[in-house]
Amino acid sequence: MLSLGPLAFVAPWALGAVTFLPALWWLLKVTPPSPRTVRFPAVRLLFGLEAREDSAARTPWWVLALRLALALAIILAVAHPLVHPAQPLARAGEPLAVAVDDGWASARDWAERKAYLDEMLARAERADRPVVLITTAPPADGSPLTSSGLVPAARARALVQALEPKPWAVDRAAAARMVAALPRERSMAAVWLADGLDAGDGEDFARALQSLGGGLEIVTGRTARALLPPDPASPADRLLVTLRRLAGTDDPERVAVRALDAAGKVLGREEVMVAPGQDTATIALRLPTELRNRLTRLDIEGERGAASTVLLDERWRRRPVGLAGGGDPAAAPLLGQLYYVDKALAPHAELHHGEVSELLGRPLAVMVLADLPAVPGSTGERLEAWVRNGGVLVRFAGPALAHAASEARGGAPDPLLPVRPRAGGRSLGGAMSWTAPQGLAPFPESSPFAGLPVPTDVTVAAQVLAEPAIELNERTWARLADGTPLVTGVRLGKGWTVLVHTTANAEWSTLALSGLFPDMLRRLVALADGIAAPGGGDAALPPAELLDGLGRLTAPSGAAATLSDPARAVPGPRNPPGFYGDGAARLAFNLGPRVGTPSGLGAPSGATETRLGERAREIDLRPALLAIALVLAVVDLLAALALRGLLGRRGAAACLALLVAFGIAPSGRAAEADAFAMEAALSTRLAYVRTGDTAVDAKSKAGLAALSRLLAERSTAALAEPMAVSVETDPVLFFPLLYWPVTPGQAPPSAKAAEKLNDYMRRGGLIVFDAADGTEAALPALTAGLAVPPLAPVDEEHVLTRSFYLLKELPGRTAGAPVWVAAADATGTNDGVSPVVVGAADWAGAWAADERGRPLHAVAPGGERQRELAYRFGVNLVMYALTGNYKADQVHLPAIMERLGR
C-alpha cells in the first residue's frame, strides 16, 4: 500500500501505467478519426482542389483529452485508491482477535460500532487475515460463551452483521477464560471494541487479550446511559426518574426523557441538562393522573437500549379511590378513621373524600368505607350496582359495624359484606381477657396478599368475627395466628367486596401502623382492574413481552424462563428485562436498577486506546472511478460516431437519453415503488394477489371491481379501483383486504414474503383465500410459511354473518362449501378478528361483472338469489375487514335477535 497524505493506493504498481499516457497521446494524435462523408452535387468543382498541406487532420483536442482521461480513470481504478485508509494493524496473513462487548452498554452507538467492525473486517479481508470473533455478553439462547474460532474475515463479517446488543451485562470473566483457551501457535493481534464499563474484570480480560502476543487496541465509543424506574411512591403529581451515566463523563449533555403509552404515543417529555462531572440527574415528569395511568414505558429520547428504557406496570398506576368514614369527623387526626388509609394510599392513588352518595357521583375504582354500617336505601342500591360493575369496595370494621351486626341478627344479610359478621366483637388481651393479642398468620396462596412479608409486630386486639359458613375458608384472604379471618373478600358481579375485620385506625390493632398496611391496601387497590387472580401470586411469572438489546419489546424467545424472584433476579439470557406475568397482571422487570453504578474502564499499560468516530471513515474510490471510465467510454463512442457523421441529430438525442436513463435507472425503480405506495395508500381499495393465471387474475379484478361499485351503492364505503399485488415484491400493508385465489400452479411465498404477510395479518390485515374449483389441495402448500391460526367453520354467531347483512349461508359462484375463519379461542390479538377467511366458493366468479354490470359467470346451482347472497357476503366481508368485530358488540344483540326471530 502506498500512502500520499489522506490518499492511499492498494495496488500502487498499476500507477506505472501512467508512463504510457504520453505514448497514447502521440498515438491518438497521429491516427486521426476517419473523415465524415458528405454527398455533394457540385463535387466536380472540388476535384483537384487541395489547400496547403498543413499538419493534416488533427484529432480534435477534446477527443484527445477525453481518451486520456478515460485511460487515466482506468489506471487509477486498477490502482484502487482509498481516502483515509484505515491503518493496517499488523502484517498480512496474521490472525486477528476481535473482541466485541455486546452487552446493554453498547446499545447507544451500536450502528457506529457495527460499521466500525464491518470496516475493520473488510480491511482484514483485504489483508487475507483469519479472524477470531469473541463476544463478551452471554448469548440469548442461554448457551455458554463461545468464540467463533479462526474463520476467514468474510465469514466473520457475516457473523458481525447478525450481531445485536444483548439486554444484559457482559461477562468478561467468562470471556477471559475463553480467550485463555484459544490456540496460541501464532501470535495474534487483538482489537477490543469495549463498551467503556468496568465491573472489576475489565483489566483481566484486557490482559488475556494482550497475552495473545500481537498487541491490543481498545476502541471505545459512547457508553449507554441507564434510566432508573421512578419510585412507585414518588410524589402524587409527578414521576421522578433518575438518569445515571458513566462516572467521570466530562461533557455536558442535554437529555430528554419520554413517557409513552402502550401504543407508543408520547404522552410526556422532559429535558434536563446534565452538567460536566455529574453522573446522575433527576427528571420530574409531570402528568395528569389519567395520562399517568396509561404509561407503560419511559425512555431516553434518541437512545435505543435496554437500560435506557423503563417499563412501567401496575405499580405506577394510580386509581381514583373514594374514602368515606364514620366516627367523629372532629376527632384528632391520628384517631380519625381514615387517617392511615389516606396516608397509605396517597402516593399511589388519587383520593376523594366525601359521603358515599356524593362519591358515587364520580368515577371511582375503589371505595374505602371505614366503620360504616350498611348504607340504606337507594344509595345502597347504587353502591351495590357500582360494585357489580367492577368496583372494589373495601370496608373496615369498627364499633359501628359491630353494633349494626348485632342489631341485624336474623335479618337479611348485608349484600355488601363478604361474610356475615357475628353479633358482638371479639377482644383479645384486654384487661378482662386471658388471651394475648394475636399476630398475623402467613397469607394463603390464593389471597391477593400472597407473598407479602408478615411482620411479627402486628397485633390485633379486637375484631369482628364472621359467622361460620362453608365458603368462609375460601373467602378468607388473611388470618390471625389462631386462624380467625382478618380480611375476607368475595366477588360480586364484576367487582369485589372486601371486609377488613378490624379498624382502619390504631384503635383495634396495630395493623394500620405497620408497613404491611400500605402494601395490603395497594394490593386491594390493584384488584380494581382484576389483576390478582386467585392462584396467581409472585411464585413464577412467565415472560410476556421482553426487551431486546435495542429497547424494543418483542415476543419471548425460547431461552427466557419464568421469573421467580423479581427483587433479586439478575437480568440475563434466562431473565431478560421485560414484562412478566399473564394478561393484565404484568410485572415490569427493568434492567436500569440492576446495572449498578457504572465505572469507567481504564486501559491497561501497553494497550493503545482509540475512540470511535475520531477517525474519518475510509472511502473507496474504485467504484466511482470505474463508473467515470464507463461514462467516458460511452461519451467517446458517441463522439467518434458524431465525428464520422454517422450520428444524426435524432440519433444523438436518443443516445443522450439512453445515457441519462442508464444513469437514473435505479432511482426510477424507487420512484415506481413510491408511485405504487402512493396509489395504494391515498385511497382505500381492495387488492388481489396476482397468480400468474391470466383468466384468474382477470376474474379477480372484475369481481373486486364489481364489489367495490356495489359497496359504493349500498354503503358509505367508497372504495377505489382494486389493485393487483405481487406478494413477493409489493407492499401489502395498505390494503384492508387481500383476495387470494388459489391456483394449482402457484409457488408458495418466499420466506421474506411470508414474513411480510404474517406481519400484515398480525397488524389487522385480512387475507381471503379462495380455493375455487377443487384447488383445496394446493392450499396447504401455499400457506405453509404463513402464520395461519387454527381454523373453525363460520357459525351463525360469527360477525361475518351480520357485519352488514344478516346471512345464513355464504355462497359464491358455487354454494354449500363451508367458510373457515380463525377459531374464536385462537385469536387473542386484534379483538378476535380473524386474519384469514378461507373458502372454496369462487366468490370473485360470482361478483365479476362486465362494465355494464352484467355478470360474467353463471352461478351454480343457480338463481339470482344466490348471486345476490354472494354480493351480500362480499359486502359483509369488506365490512368485516374495515370494521372488525364492531357488529359483535353486545349492544346490537337484542335488535339482531328480534329480527332473526321474525
Place this chain on the structure above:
Amino acid sequence: MKEGQAQALAARLPPLLVAAERVAATVAGGIHGRRRTGPGESFWQYRPTQPGDPATAIDWRQSARSDRLFTRETEWSAAQTVWLWRDPSASMEWRSSRELPTKRDRAELLALALAALLLRGGERVALLSGALGPTSGGGALTRLAIAMDGEAIPPGPLPAAAGLPRHAETVLLSDFLSPLRDIDAAVRAVAAAGAVGHLVQVLDPAEESLPFRGRVRFAGLEGEGETLVRRTEDVRGAYAARLAAHRDGLAAIARAAGWTFAVHHTDQPPQAALLALHSRLSAPRAGGRAGC
C-alpha cells in the same frame, strides 16, 4: 399537391402573355389578343378606309356618323406553345438542410407555376423531353405534372430536342453543374432548331457557400467519384472562384445562343424567380444574363 402549390403561386401574377414577335409557325388560333391588328374577334380600332380595303371590311354604322368611311379592325388572337424542362437527374435530388426544399422540388414548382400562368393566359405548354405534346385547357396542368413525374433522365446535360418546331420558346430548369463543354453542345443542338431558351440555374445555398468544416470526404451523386478535402475551410475561396467561372461560362453559352440565363437559390422565395421568368417571357426578349 405540387400542382396546387404551383396554382397558388401563379395566381398572384397576371396571365402570362408571351411576346408575339416570333409566333411564326407555331401560331395556332388563340384566344387572346396580341395587341395588334390581325384576325380575331374582339374590336381593336377604327381606321379610315383606304383604297384596296374590301368593302365588307367597312363598318357602316360607324361610317354613317360622319362623312368618311371607317374600317373596323379586330385584335389579332393567337396562342403560343412553351416547352418546359426541369432536370430530373440525381444531383437535383439534394438539399443541404432539412428546412430547404430539394433543388428538384423547387425546379418542379417553378415549372408548374409557369405552366399554370401560361395556361391561364391561354397559351399551350409542352414538355421538351417529349413526354407530353402541346396541351391546353382545364386538365392540362394535371397532365403536365403527371407526365413530368415520369420523365426519363437524359444521357446528356439537356434532353434531345427532337420534334421541336422552329422558333419554339423553351424554359430549362437545372443546376447546370455538368461540364461546360457538354452544356454548350446540348444548347447548340437545341438552338440549331431555331428555338429560343431561358436557362434557370437552381442551386442550393450550400453549393454556393460550401459551409462545411474540417476533414470531409465529398462524394458525387451521379457517380462522378469522390474527393477528400483535409480542411474544407481552406478551399472555400477556390471553390467560390470555380463556381463563379462556371456560371460565367453558362451565361456566355446562353448569350451565344441568344438565350437568357438566370440563377435561383432554393432558400429564396420562388415568387422572385417566377416573376423574372414571367417578365422575360412576356416582354420582348433581352438576351443575356439576369439575376434573380
